[in-house]
Amino acid sequence: xxxSIKAPRETxxxxxxxxxxxxxxxxACLIIIVLMALACYLAPLIAPYAYDEINSKALHQxxxxxxxxxxxxxxxxxxxxxxxGGRYSLAIGVLATGLGVLVGAIxxxxxxxxxxxxxxxxxxxxDVFQALPSILLSxxxxxxxGAGFTNMIIALSVGSMVGYARLLRASILSVRKIDYVEAxxxxxxxxxxxxxRHVIPNAMTPMIVQATMGVAQQILGAATLAYIGLGIPxxxxxxxxMLSAAKDYIxxxxxxxxxxxxxxxxxxxxxxxIGDGVRDALDPKLKD
Amino acid sequence: MLRYxxxxxxxxxxxxxxxxxxxxxxxxxxxxxxxxxxxxANAEEAEVEAKREALGLNRPYYxxxxxxxxxxxxxxxxxxxxxxxxxxxxxxxxxxxxxxxxAVLSTVxxxxxxxxxxxxxxxxxxxxxxxxxxxxSLVGVSIPGFWLALMLVIxxxxxxxxxxxxxxxxxxxxxxxxxxxxxxxxxxxxxxTRSCLVEALREDYITTARAKGVVxxxxxxxxxxxxxxxxxxxxxxxAIGGKMAGNLVIENVFAIPGIxxxxxxxxxxxxxxxxQGAVIFFAFILxxxxxxxxxxxxxxxxxIKAQFEDxxxxxxxxxxxxxxxx
Numbered sequence: 001x002x003x004s005i006k007a008p009r010e011t012x013x014x015x016x017x018x019x020x021x022x023x024x025x026x027x028a029c030l031i032i033i034v035l036m037a038l039a040c041y042l043a044p045l046i047a048p049y050a051y052d053e054i055n056s057k058a059l060h061q062x063x064x065x066x067x068x069x070x071x072x073x074x075x076x077x078x079x080x081x082x083x084x085g086g087r088y089s090l091a092i093g094v095l096a097t098g099l100g101v102l103v104g105a106i107x108x109x110x111x112x113x114x115x116x117x118x119x120x121x122x123x124x125x126x127d128v129f130q131a132l133p134s135i136l137l138s139x140x141x142x143x144x145x146g147a148g149f150t151n152m153i154i155a156l157s158v159g160s161m162v163g164y165a166r167l168l169r170a171s172i173l174s175v176r177k178i179d180y181v182e183a184x185x186x187x188x189x190x191x192x193x194x195x196x197r198h199v200i201p202n203a204m205t206p207m208i209v210q211a212t213m214g215v216a217q218q219i220l221g222a223a224t225l226a227y228i229g230l231g232i233p234x235x236x237x238x239x240x241x242m243l244s245a246a247k248d249y250i251x252x253x254x255x256x257x258x259x260x261x262x263x264x265x266x267x268x269x270x271x272x273x274i275g276d277g278v279r280d281a282l283d284p285k286l287k288d
Numbered sequence: 289m290l291r292y293x294x295x296x297x298x299x300x301x302x303x304x305x306x307x308x309x310x311x312x313x314x315x316x317x318x319x320x321x322x323x324x325x326x327x328x329a330n331a332e333e334a335e336v337e338a339k340r341e342a343l344g345l346n347r348p349y350y351x352x353x354x355x356x357x358x359x360x361x362x363x364x365x366x367x368x369x370x371x372x373x374x375x376x377x378x379x380x381x382x383x384x385x386x387x388x389x390x391a392v393l394s395t396v397x398x399x400x401x402x403x404x405x406x407x408x409x410x411x412x413x414x415x416x417x418x419x420x421x422x423x424x425s426l427v428g429v430s431i432p433g434f435w436l437a438l439m440l441v442i443x444x445x446x447x448x449x450x451x452x453x454x455x456x457x458x459x460x461x462x463x464x465x466x467x468x469x470x471x472x473x474x475x476x477x478x479x480x481t482r483s484c485l486v487e488a489l490r491e492d493y494i495t496t497a498r499a500k501g502v503v504x505x506x507x508x509x510x511x512x513x514x515x516x517x518x519x520x521x522x523x524x525x526x527a528i529g530g531k532m533a534g535n536l537v538i539e540n541v542f543a544i545p546g547i548x549x550x551x552x553x554x555x556x557x558x559x560x561x562x563x564q565g566a567v568i569f570f571a572f573i574l575x576x577x578x579x580x581x582x583x584x585x586x587x588x589x590x591x592i593k594a595q596f597e598d599x600x601x602x603x604x605x606x607x608x609x610x611x612x613x614x
Contacts, residue, residue: 128303132574240432258439268429
């Protein structure tokens with residue numbers, strides 16, 4: 001019994017991989033992201049300097065062979081800080097999306113599957129959340145929680161949660177009416193089993209696409225929060241926080257602003273392109 | 289239709305009340321003492337306490353909440369700023385035009401560039417032009433708006449000395465903010481136009497038009513585009529509402545005295561009334577813009593209009609109609 005259930009699953013994943021491989025740009029972006037994540041993970045080995053190594057003899061240096069991205073207002077090497085900062089930025093993007101998807105999926109699945117009063121109550125509460133732009137909600141929550149890694153993740157995930165919940169609810173509503181769900185109900189499957197085994201796997205496609213692009217959104221959101229001073233506290237390098245610190249030197253040393261921003265843009269672009277590729281690979285019908 | 293608009297307007301009230309309660313509660317938990325910030329670190333504890341008492345900040349949570357709700361919804365009074373004692377309502381109203389202007393100008397700018405790009409992409413699917421347009425739109429949504437703003441300032445204000453980098457005054461002051469605020473919208477507009485037009489070009493009436501020998505230009509501009517235009521235009525209206533709050537960091541970069549700048553300043557000063565007022569105001573604007581978008585949509589598309597009228601006639605199914613509209 002078990003084997004017959006497992007076999008088609010693997011093939012669908014294999015099919016996905018084969019289709020994804022054809023999306024050349026997306027594969028290239030995936031490789032870039034993996035390399036970037038690896039470089040950030042191995043920052044202590046790669047970085048030429050420590051991220052908090054202050055050098056009062058080399059303040060505000062332009063890019064040179066010693067400091068390929070230049071140095072900042074305390075003489076710290078910007079390249080090393082970007083490597084260390086990437087750990088925070090990538091982790092925040094991925095974890096905040098994960099948390100948002102998880103919480104959103106739980107509420108969306110409950111609302112979509114049970115319908116009726118439960119659905120109405122959850123959706124009305126979400127209406128209230130959606131009356132605020134998500135970045136505003138994140139800013140407010142992060143001003144309550146204060147700066148910090150975990151708090152940033154929570155603040156960002158609250159902002160995006162509602163979108164995932166609505167998305168899953170909508171696709172569950174469309175899947176629910178399909179015959180195999182009725183068949184599962186008829187043979188006496190429990191609600192939980194139907195949701196987890198039958199409805200969610202079939203309603204997942206839009207969620208996966210949305211989540212990949214969601215990482216991109218969260219990295220941008222994190223940069224925004226950090227820029228207005230709600231990010232990770234000072235000595236730790238995070239890309240948005242580096243921009244925030246550099247903005248005071250825009251007239252005198254603009255090079256400090258360039259590199260962290262370029263890194264954010266490249267990372268976000270790659271996640272967006274991977275998202276596009278995943279969408280085309282998962283559902284060729286959506287490709288126009 | 290009128291019934292539908294009325295219903296939506298009435299539905300806005302509980303939403304806004306709930307938003308007010310939510311924001312008030314969030315701000316209640318914000319750490320940091322506004323009175324302490326206001327009076328400086330050297331003020332005597334007794335003085336601070338007296339001031340707190342005078343401002344009514346020592347009363348219990350629910351009393352303050354009810355008071356605040358009463359002020360906001362019966363007197364349209366958002367209270368006085370804790371920082372300088374000025375009326376938050378007046379500040380918001382005087383700052384609103386600039387925030388609105390930037391949102392509208394940047395959206396118009398985005399529409400002027402994004403729509404033609406989208407049309408080119410859709411009429412030449414899978415060509416180099418299409419790929420470039422899609423790639424450009426992906427780049428557009430990937431650049432942080434405030435960073436683009438800073439880069440534009442470096443280039444046009446500091447290096448080329450063509451445009452002012454801060455403040456308001458002349459038309460030139462609005463160019464950079466609108467450019468940086470509109471850039472992401474260009475990308476979204478390109479995508480929206482492309483996907484709507486591609487869909488419209490697949491319809492049967494296009495095949496009919498081709499079969500009877502209509503020139504390709506007329507097929508695109510006279511047959512497909514008007515049908516694709518509805519979601520494109522309504523998408524733009526919706527964008528204006530979202531942009532007003534979305535531009536708050538850009539307002540800060542350019543020191544534009546709009547609501548966004550006021551909001552961030554209020555957050556940093558722990559000015560409860562300022563933050564609450566600005567957020568509720570944004571929520572209100574967003575609700576109104578969404579309503580306008582939906583009504584426009586309904587007016588432009590007779591099918592949707594018919595749906596609303598149908599559902600209001602069948603009273604029993606009125607609930608279901610609203611559900612699907614939401």
